[in-house]
Amino acid sequence: MQQIKLWIWLLALNLLLATVGIVHAQDNLETVTLPVEGMVCPFCAASVEQVLKSLDGIVEAKADYIRGLATISYDPTQVTPTQMIEAINTQSFYRARLPRPEETTIEASKRLNPLPFLVGGGLIVLAGVGAWRVIAWWKAGRATNPQPS
Numbered sequence: 001m002q003q004i005k006l007w008i009w010l011l012a013l014n015l016l017l018a019t020v021g022i023v024h025a026q027d028n029l030e031t032v033t034l035p036v037e038g039m040v041c042p043f044c045a046a047s048v049e050q051v052l053k054s055l056d057g058i059v060e061a062k063a064d065y066i067r068g069l070a071t072i073s074y075d076p077t078q079v080t081p082t083q084m085i086e087a088i089n090t091q092s093f094y095r096a097r098l099p100r101p102e103e104t105t106i107e108a109s110k111r112l113n114p115l116p117f118l119v120g121g122g123l124i125v126l127a128g129v130g131a132w133r134v135i136a137w138w139k140a141g142r143a144t145n146p147q148p149s
Contacts, residue, residue, distance in 0.1 A: 032081045038094040039065035051091045
C-alpha cells in the first residue's frame with residue numbers, strides 16, 4: 001500500500017513539474033501568419049499543418065485553406081519563419097512566403113475564395129447522379145413494359 005501511495009505522489013509531482021515547464025515554455029512563444037498558396041480543401045490545410053508540426057519548436061499550427069493562411073505559434077529559439085517557409089515549400093505541394101510589410105491579414109485574405117467552386121462542383125456531381133438515376137429508372141420501366149410494335 002505504501003508503494004502505491006509513493007507512486008501516486010511521484011505522478012502528481014511529475015505532472016506539476018511538467019505543467020510548470022509548459023507554462024514557462026509558453027512565455028517565450030511568438031506567432032506568425034504566413035500566406036500559403038495552393039490550398040483548396042481541408043486536406044491541403046491538414047498537409048501544411050502536418051509539415052509545420054514536424055518541425056522542432058512549433059507549438060501549434062493552424063492552416064486556413066479558404067483564406068490561404070497558416071497561423072503558427074512557435075519558440076523562436078528553436079525555429080524561424082524562414083525555416084517554416086522552407087519546410088512548406090520543400091515538403092508539400094504548396095508555396096508559402098513571408099507576409100509583405102504592407103500586407104495585413106485582411107489583404108491576405110482577399111484571394112479567390114474556392115468555396116463557391118467546391119459547392120458548384122458538388123451540385124454538378126449531384127445533377128449527374130440524379131440524371132443517371134432517372135435514366136436507369138426509365139430504362140427499367142421500359143424493360144418491364146415493352147411498347148407494342
